Amino acid sequence: MALKFLLKKRLNRSWSVDILLFLLLAGVAAFMSLPLVYTINRAFMPLDEIFAFPPRFIVRNPSFKNFTDLVNIFSDSWVPFSRYVFNTFFIAIVGTTGHVIIASAAAYSLAKAKFPFRNALFSLVVMSLMFTPYVTQVPNYMTISWLGLINTYWAILLPAFASTLGLYLMKQFMEQIPDALIEAAKIDGATEYRIFWKIVMPIVKPAWMTLIIFSLQSLWTNGSVTSHKYIYSEQLRTVDAVFGQIASGGIARTGPVAAVTLLMMSVPIIVFIVTQSRVIQTMSTSGLKE
Amino acid sequence: MNALSIKRLRYIKGELAKNKHALVLLAPFFILFFTFTVIPVFMSVVLSFTYFNMLEMPRWVGWDNYARLFVADDVFLIALKNTFLFAFITGPISYIACFLFAWLINELPPKVRAVLTLILYAPSIAGNTYLIWQTLFSSDSYGYMNSFLIKWGFILEPIQWLQDPRYMLPILMMVQLWLSLGTSFLAFIAGLQNVDRSLYEAGAIDGIRNRWQELWFITLPAMRPQLMFGAVIQITSAFAVAEISIYMIGFPSVDYAAHTIVTHLVDYGTIRFQMGYASAIATILFAIMMGTNMITQKLLRKVGE
Numbered sequence: 001m002a003l004k005f006l007l008k009k010r011l012n013r014s015w016s017v018d019i020l021l022f023l024l025l026a027g028v029a030a031f032m033s034l035p036l037v038y039t040i041n042r043a044f045m046p047l048d049e050i051f052a053f054p055p056r057f058i059v060r061n062p063s064f065k066n067f068t069d070l071v072n073i074f075s076d077s078w079v080p081f082s083r084y085v086f087n088t089f090f091i092a093i094v095g096t097t098g099h100v101i102i103a104s105a106a107a108y109s110l111a112k113a114k115f116p117f118r119n120a121l122f123s124l125v126v127m128s129l130m131f132t133p134y135v136t137q138v139p140n141y142m143t144i145s146w147l148g149l150i151n152t153y154w155a156i157l158l159p160a161f162a163s164t165l166g167l168y169l170m171k172q173f174m175e176q177i178p179d180a181l182i183e184a185a186k187i188d189g190a191t192e193y194r195i196f197w198k199i200v201m202p203i204v205k206p207a208w209m210t211l212i213i214f215s216l217q218s219l220w221t222n223g224s225v226t227s228h229k230y231i232y233s234e235q236l237r238t239v240d241a242v243f244g245q246i247a248s249g250g251i252a253r254t255g256p257v258a259a260v261t262l263l264m265m266s267v268p269i270i271v272f273i274v275t276q277s278r279v280i281q282t283m284s285t286s287g288l289k290e
Numbered sequence: 291m292n293a294l295s296i297k298r299l300r301y302i303k304g305e306l307a308k309n310k311h312a313l314v315l316l317a318p319f320f321i322l323f324f325t326f327t328v329i330p331v332f333m334s335v336v337l338s339f340t341y342f343n344m345l346e347m348p349r350w351v352g353w354d355n356y357a358r359l360f361v362a363d364d365v366f367l368i369a370l371k372n373t374f375l376f377a378f379i380t381g382p383i384s385y386i387a388c389f390l391f392a393w394l395i396n397e398l399p400p401k402v403r404a405v406l407t408l409i410l411y412a413p414s415i416a417g418n419t420y421l422i423w424q425t426l427f428s429s430d431s432y433g434y435m436n437s438f439l440i441k442w443g444f445i446l447e448p449i450q451w452l453q454d455p456r457y458m459l460p461i462l463m464m465v466q467l468w469l470s471l472g473t474s475f476l477a478f479i480a481g482l483q484n485v486d487r488s489l490y491e492a493g494a495i496d497g498i499r500n501r502w503q504e505l506w507f508i509t510l511p512a513m514r515p516q517l518m519f520g521a522v523i524q525i526t527s528a529f530a531v532a533e534i535s536i537y538m539i540g541f542p543s544v545d546y547a548a549h550t551i552v553t554h555l556v557d558y559g560t561i562r563f564q565m566g567y568a569s570a571i572a573t574i575l576f577a578i579m580m581g582t583n584m585i586t587q588k589l590l591r592k593v594g595e
Contacts, residue, residue, distance in 0.1 A: 013397075013501060025394050029409045032471070035416035036409070057425075106319035113312035116302045121320065124328060129522055130579035131331045132530055134555055135572040138344065138565060139330035147325075162322030168522070169477060172515035176484055192311035206480035214473060217415065268415050269408070276404050279480055 043067075043262035047255050066259035073246060073256060079234050081242075088220070088238040091153060095160040096215040100208050102161050107170035108196045112182060122171065125164050137229070144230055155230035160219060166211050173207035174200060206279040213275055217268045240264060338569035348566065355570035366571070368546045369554040372459065373529060373575075376550065377582070380463050381528035384470030388520060391471060392478035393505065407479060414472035420537045423465050427451035455547030458539050462548055465534050470527070474520030481516030485509060510593045517593065521586045529579050532556060551575045 037057070042050065044062035074081045109115075110122050140159070149155040177200060185195045201208070221240065231237065243260045246253055306313065338355055340348035359366050395406050413419055426434045429450045436448040451457050485508075493508050510517065532552035535541070539548045542557065551571060559568030 017501070021394055025391070025406065028391065029406055032412055032468070033409045034413075034422055035419040036412045038419075038422050039416060102318045102322070105315040109309075109312035109315045113309045114305075115309040115312055116305050121316075125323070126522060126583075127576075127580065128323075128327045128331060129526055130583065131334075131576050132552060132555065132572050134552065134559055135334045135337075135565070135569050136327070136330035139333040140326060143325060143330065158322055159326040162319055162326055164323065164327060165473070165523075167319060167323075169519060172519045173481070173484065175515050176512075192315075196315065204484075206483040210476050210480045213476060265416055272408060272411070272415065273404070276407055277400075279483060 039258075039262050039265055042258040045255075045258065050254055050258065066255040070246075070256040070259050073253075077242070079237075083235060084237060084239045084242050087153075087236060088240070091156055091238060092216055092219045094153075095157050095219045096212055098157065098161045099163055099166055099215045100211055103163070103166035103211070104170045104201060104204075104208060105196065107167050107174055108200055110167075111171045111174035112177075112179070112200075113192075125167055128164050129168065141229065150230055151233055151236065152231075153236065156219075160215070163215070163218075166215065169211055169214075170204065170207055173204040177203055209275040209279045213268075213272055216271050220268055221264070334569045335573055337566050338573045340566045342565040342569075343563050344565055345563075351566070355567050356574070358567070359570060359574065365546055365549060366551075366554055369549045369551050372547075372549055373531070373551045375459065376463060376466070376531055377525075377528040380466045380470065380531075381524050384467055384528070385474065385520060385524045387467070388471055388475040388524070389478050389517070392475055392482060393509065395479065396482040407476075410471045411475065413469050419469075420465070420534065423461070423538060424452070427461060429453065452539055453544055455543075455545045458543060458548040462531075462535055462538060465538060466528075466531060469534070470524075472527075474523045477516050477519055477523075478513070481513045482509070485512045506593075514590065514593065517590055518587060521590060522583060525579055525582050525586065529575060529582070551578075 041057065041059045043066055044064070045056070045059045046061055046063050046065060049056055049060060110118055144150060144155050149158070181199065182195055185199055190198070228241065243257075243264060246256055246260060337348060339350060339352055341351050341354075342348035391410055395403050395410070398406065428434075428436070429448060429452065431437060431440060431448040433448065433451070435451065436445075439445045440448070449457070451461060489508050489512065490504060493504060498504050498507060530552050531550050532555075535543065535548045535550055535553055536556075541553060543549055543553075552575070555568050555571040555575070558564045558571065
């Protein structure tokens with residue numbers, strides 16, 4: 001398949017520049033792959049290699065000991081580990097699904113409906129992206145506690161539903177859809193809700209697949225950061241909060257921590273692989289012309 | 291006058307009623323958005339005119355916080371300088387890199403493309419990857435950088451990379467660039483998928499001869515919405531840099547050499563509990579970002595002309 005691609009004569013492309021550009025790309029890729037290589041190698045390093053001096057990058061005697069140690073640590077914990085796993089998946093899946101639907105629905109209105117104040121609303125969304133979240137923590141805590149959401153999943157889910165990045169991304173993509181297409185659907189008798197769900201959403205599939213990656217990644221890896229602020233019950237904590245507790249166990253736990261890092265990284269990567277392949281499969285604009 | 295405003299109100303009401311479905315679709319997002327973003331931001335801007343230590347009620351001080359920032363706070367001026375240096379160097383480079391790599395990758399067959407996207411995006415996925423850079427720039431003679439330079443005779447004794455004010459900022463910029471193929475990179479890749487293929491064939495007929503013309507006259511204009519999105523994301527991440535400084539260099543950094551506006555804010559907000567002052571810092575950062583964004587968006591409108 002790759003060979004066929006190389007042999008195919010392509011529009012407006014010259015061989016020499018092609019080769020030069022792809023050499024550049026390969027060089028950058030090697031450099032960017034460092035964290036993957038490092039994390040994978042470190043997870044399989046026995047303790048003496050982790051502490052080897054000078055530091056090692058590539059493992060010499062790979063072993064699974066870090067993972068078995070990890071299992072032993074969890075067997076002592078008084079909240080069953082499966083509960084943490086459930087919390088994590090629950091928050092990640094509900095948070096992402098809710099966010100993609102709620103943000104896309106609002107984005108569709110902002111992109112295609114003509115009503116007063118819509119530009120003002122959109123400007124507000126873009127502006128809010130530029131305000132650093134460090135200082136809104138205190139007002140946010142007050143709001144959440146006033147709503148009675150402290151120590152519930154909602155404290156994490158509701159703000160995640162309304163993350164501004166997603167609305168902005170979806171709106172930019174939906175703007176590219178020709179108005180004629182939506183008009184045609186209206187003439188055919190489709191309701192606005194149906195147009196949104198059956199016509200607009202399939203066209204912007206690359207956009208919401210990308211949004212799934214962003215949303216899941218932030219819910220997955222920042223879970224503990226937000227949950228520490230609003231959640232005090234051990235029953236409701238997420239996996240990475242527990243992993244954080246393992247990490248604070250110090251040098252004695254360095255091996256398991258390396259294993260944990262690999263495990264934590266593998267979920268976003270799997271999601272990434274699945275969704276990206278779908279982004280690339282869609283040749284979305286074919287058949288859509290003004 | 292009064293009759294006019296009533297007429298206007300009635301008109302707005304009519305338009306809103308006509309777009310009822312739009313409001314239904316908007317409502318869930320905007321109710322949450324106002325509760326968790328707009329109101330807190332508004333509160334924070336109001337707090338920036340007060341003295342607030344989180345224990346007593348806020349006390350109104352007018353423009354005092356702002357005056358103090360620019361007149362009496364030397365460290366803030368260092369932070370301001372560092373942030374500008376950082377943003378104006380890493381911002382444009384990473385923005386162009388995001389687009390360039392997304393575009394190059396897009397030319398590859400789907401499977402190769404998927405693998406390369408994953409690899410280039412890896413530093414953003416891996417979360418806390420500062421450890422690699424700390425090993426690379428560790429201060430003793432066994433750190434990768436030092437041992438390499440000593441072996442090849444460039445230096446005689448190890449350099450304190452992460453403690454020496456001369457090297458801190460450049461190293462941080464490098465790490466930031468390395469981490470920068472993130473949100474906008476993926477948005478660009480998805481955006482390239484949305485460009486209508488038939489435009490390229492039409493362009494070839496109209497006399498487009500090479501890939502650079504194709505890029506300027508077809509690809510970039512077709513992707514303008516994504517380019518604008520990317521610009522906002524790059525501006526926010528280039529100006530709000532703090533975490534990598536805190537993790538790589540430590541907090542506060544030696545001589546404040548790697549101090550940025552956000553680390554200054556963290557200092558006053560979460561360590562000294564001067565929320566009013568911290569809010570003023572955030573408001574100034576906000577104003578700077580808005581200004582930069584306005585200029586950038588104006589420039590982007592010229593793309594492809």
